[in-house]
Amino acid sequence: xxxxxxxxxxxxxxxxxxxxxxxxxxxxxxxxxxxxxxxxxxxxxxxxxxxxxxxxxxxxxxxxxxxxxxxxxxxxxxxxxxxxxxxxxxxxxxxxxxxxxxxxxxxxxxxxxxxxxxxxxxxxxxxxxxxxxxxxxxxxxxxxxxxxxxxxxxxxxxxxxxxxxxxxxxxxxxxxxxxxxxxxxxxxxxxxxxxxxxxxxxxxxxxxxxxxxxxxxxxxxxxxxxxxxxxxxxxxxxxxxxxxxxxxxxxxxxxxxxxxxxxxxxxxxxxxxxxxxxxxxxxxxxxxxxxxxxxxxxxxxxxxxxxxxxxxxxxxxxxxxxxxxxxxxxxxxxxxxxxxxxxxxxxxxxxxxxxxxxxxxxxxxxxxxxxxxxxxxxxxxxxxxxxxxxxxxxxxxxxxxxxxxxxxxxxxxxxxxxxxxxxxxxxxxxxxxxxxxxxxxxxxxxxxxxxxxxxxxxxxxxxxxxxxxxxxxxxxxxxxxxxxxxxxxxxxxxxxxxxxxxxxxxxx
Numbered sequence: 001x002x003x004x005x006x007x008x009x010x011x012x013x014x015x016x017x018x019x020x021x022x023x024x025x026x027x028x029x030x031x032x033x034x035x036x037x038x039x040x041x042x043x044x045x046x047x048x049x050x051x052x053x054x055x056x057x058x059x060x061x062x063x064x065x066x067x068x069x070x071x072x073x074x075x076x077x078x079x080x081x082x083x084x085x086x087x088x089x090x091x092x093x094x095x096x097x098x099x100x101x102x103x104x105x106x107x108x109x110x111x112x113x114x115x116x117x118x119x120x121x122x123x124x125x126x127x128x129x130x131x132x133x134x135x136x137x138x139x140x141x142x143x144x145x146x147x148x149x150x151x152x153x154x155x156x157x158x159x160x161x162x163x164x165x166x167x168x169x170x171x172x173x174x175x176x177x178x179x180x181x182x183x184x185x186x187x188x189x190x191x192x193x194x195x196x197x198x199x200x201x202x203x204x205x206x207x208x209x210x211x212x213x214x215x216x217x218x219x220x221x222x223x224x225x226x227x228x229x230x231x232x233x234x235x236x237x238x239x240x241x242x243x244x245x246x247x248x249x250x251x252x253x254x255x256x257x258x259x260x261x262x263x264x265x266x267x268x269x270x271x272x273x274x275x276x277x278x279x280x281x282x283x284x285x286x287x288x289x290x291x292x293x294x295x296x297x298x299x300x301x302x303x304x305x306x307x308x309x310x311x312x313x314x315x316x317x318x319x320x321x322x323x324x325x326x327x328x329x330x331x332x333x334x335x336x337x338x339x340x341x342x343x344x345x346x347x348x349x350x351x352x353x354x355x356x357x358x359x360x361x362x363x364x365x366x367x368x369x370x371x372x373x374x375x376x377x378x379x380x381x382x383x384x385x386x387x388x389x390x391x392x393x394x395x396x397x398x399x400x401x402x403x404x405x406x407x408x409x410x411x412x413x414x415x416x417x418x419x420x421x422x423x424x425x426x427x428x429x430x431x432x433x434x435x436x437x438x439x440x441x442x443x444x445x446x447x448x449x450x451x452x453x454x455x456x457x458x459x460x461x462x463x464x465x466x467x468x469x470x471x472x473x474x475x476x477x478x479x480x481x482x483x484x485x486x487x488x489x490x491x492x493x494x495x496x497x498x499x500x501x502x503x504x505x506x507x508x
Contacts, residue, residue, distance in 0.1 A: 055208050055259075059220050062261045064161045064191035068212040069145050069168075069182070069253060071130040071153035133211035133254030134158065134182065135263065136192040137293065141184035144293055145253030146268050147173045150180045158184055161218050172296035176235050176304075178268050179289060180253075181296040193255065195286040196262035201225055201241065209245040209267060209281075211254025221246040223279070225264075232269060232282055236367040240282035241265045247281035256283045265289070291372065305373035305396035307381075308339015310498055311363040314351060317502040321463070321480070321487040322351070323387065329353040330363040332383075333491070334498035344394045346383065348491060348498055349464040353389075354382035370396065386464060421473060424448050424503060428459065434468055436460040436493065451501040453492060460498070461491040480505045 132149035136142065143158065150156060156168040168182040184190070205225045213219050223245030230240040243256055247267050255263040265283025272278050295302045311330040319327040329351040335342045346352075352366055353359065356379055360366045373379060375398035382391045420427045425446020428437040436458045442449050459467055462476040480488045487502040 055206075055220070055222050058208055058257060058259055058261050059210065062193055062208075062255075062257055063210060063218055063220075065136045065193045066161060066210040066218060066254060067134050067136070067143060068159040068215075068217060068250075069130075069132045069134045069149055070157040070159065071132075071150055072155045072157075073152050131212065131215050131250055132252040133250065133267070135210075135255045136190045137195075138192050139189045141168075141187065141190055142171070142297060143168070143182050143184065144255075144266060144289065145180050145182060146266070147175050147178045147180045148268075149253045150182070151175075156182055158182065159212075159217075160187075172300035172302075174292050174296060174302045176302075177237055177284060177288060177292050178234065179266065179284065179292045179296070181293055193257070194262050195290040196258055196260070196264045198241065198264050198285040198287050201228070201258070201264050201285075203227060205264075206259055207243050207245055207264060208257045208259075209243070209247055209251060209254060210257065211247070211251035211267065213246075213248035213250040215250055226280070230282055231364060232271075234269065236364070237288070237371060238364060239285055239288065239368060240269070241285055243267075243281050243283060244279040245281065246277040246279070248277050249275065251281075262286075263289075288368075303375055304371040304399040305375055305377055305379075306339065306399040307370050307394065308336040308341045308397060309346060310334035310336075311352075311366060312499055313363045315502075317487055318489055318500060321485060321489040321502045322384075323483070323485060324351075324384075328359070328361050329384070330360055330366040331500055333500055334493075340394050340397045344381075344392050346381075346392075346394075347385075349385070349461065349489070349500075351384040352381055353384055354380075356380050357382075371399065375399070421470060424473075426453070428470055428473075430469055431458060435466070437467055437470065437473070447503055451503065453501065454494070456494070458493040459490055460493050462488050464489070477505050 130149050130151075130153065132145055134143045134145035134149075137144055150170060150173065153170070156170060158166045158168045160166065164187065166184045166187050168184045171181040171183050173180040203225050207223055207225055209221045209223070211219060223243050225241060226244050227242040230242050231238040232240060234240075241256070241264065243265070245256065247254075247270050251267050254267045256265040256267055258264050264286050266286075266289050267281060267283050269282045270277060271280040271282075292302055310333040312333050314324070314327050314329050314331050316327045318331060319325075332341075332346060332348055332350045332352065334348055335346055355366070355369045358369070360369065370379070373396055375396055378393055378395050380391060381394055382389060384390075425443030425448050426439055427441035428439055431438050439448075439453060439455055439457045439459065441455055442453055459473070461467060462473060463480065465472070465476060467473055467476070476488055485505060487504050490501050490503055492499055492501060
C-alpha cells in the first residue's frame, strides 16, 4: 500500500525551495553591484506642467546698462542722508526715532549732541556723501540718476556692471522732478536702454528694478505696478508710479523695467516706517523723465512755461458751493501781479478746466501741462467764471528760478469795531484799506476752525463777490440758500497767499 504525501511536508518543501531561489537571486544581485554594474532605479518625480516665465532674459540684457553712482564732496560736514530716501536733517529727529536708529546702524556713525560725529581729514579731501544708481541712455555715455543722489557733489564715479570705475561729469539737474544727467567720457561704447511709453503701463503689470541697494552692487528685484498718479508731496509735478518691487536705500536713480527691457520709471522714493523696503516705492514716469532728460542734455537745465497763478484742487465741497456737477479743474486762488495770467485777465475764483482743448482734471495736472510748454508758447485756456465758460489766449512766461510768491503789502491789524458772526464761529472787522474782513477770533469747535481759518486771516470774497462788511457775509449766505446750495465758497488770504474754503449756509 502506497502512503499519500503529507500536506505539511509538501508545503514546507515549497517554502524551502522559494527561500533558496531568493537567496540565489540576492547573491546574483550583490555580485552584480560589486562587479560595477549600476542598478536600475525608478525615475525621479518630474512635473511637466507649464512654468511661469522668469525675468532672467530681461535682466541679462539690461544689467550692463545699469550702474552704481558714487558721489564725493569737499565739505566740512557730510550730508546726513546716504542716498536721499527720507528727509535731510536726521540730527533734528528724536534719538528714539526709527529713521535715526536706522541711519545710525546703517552708517555706523556716532551720535552726540543731536548730530553725527565723523573723523575729519584736515586736508579737506573729497569724501563720500551719497551712493545711488543710474542707467545709460546713450552709447556715448549719457546716464540718468536722481538729483538728490548728486546734490552737493564735487566728483562723480560710475561703477559698471562688470566692475569698471569711470569718472563722470555732471551735465545738469532738475530739482523739481528730482532728475539729473551725468556723462562718462571714454570707456568705449556703452550698452544703453530706452524709455517706455508709460501711458500704456497698467496697474498689475510686471516690473523689474535693478540698482545698487545698500551699496551691494547690481541687485535685481521684481514686482508689479501697484498704482498710478501718486502725489507724495514731493513737488508740483508729482505723478509717480507706485511699485511693490523691493526698493531700498541706494536704489535711488535706478530704473524700473517692463518685460521688454524698457524703462517705465526712475526709482526715486519709498514709503517706510523703518527705512527699509515695505513694498511701497515710487518711480518718476518714463514720459516725464524722457522730456526732462532731453532738456538737460541740450541746455543743462529745464525751462518751463509759467502762468503766474496760485491754484488749489476743486474739492466736492467747493464744486457743490459753486453749483458744479463734477469736482474737476484747478481753482485759481491768487494771481501774481507780474504774471501772464494777470495780463490776460484771469482772476481769483476762476476755475481752469482746459488747456489747448484738453480737459484739466486737477490742479496738479494743470501744473504739469503748463510746465510742459516752453516759455513764450501761446496756449488757449478755458475757464469757468460765475457759471459761464470763457476762453482766452495766453503767452506763457518763464518759470522763475525761485518759488517766491508775488509780493504784497502785509495786512496791518485794524483799529476798528469788531462784529461777531456767531453761527460761523467768527469775529471779524473791516480792513483798514476797505478790502476784506480781518478775522480777529475763531471759536475752537466751529465750522470755520474745522476748515483751518485762523485769527489774522483776511476774508476777501464769498462766491467770487468781494466783501467789505460783515453784512456782505450774511447776504452771501442768504443768496446761496435761496439758490439751493449747501455751502458758500470763501476766499481767505494769509501771508500773501490765497486759498478757498467752504462754509455751510445753514450756519450764519
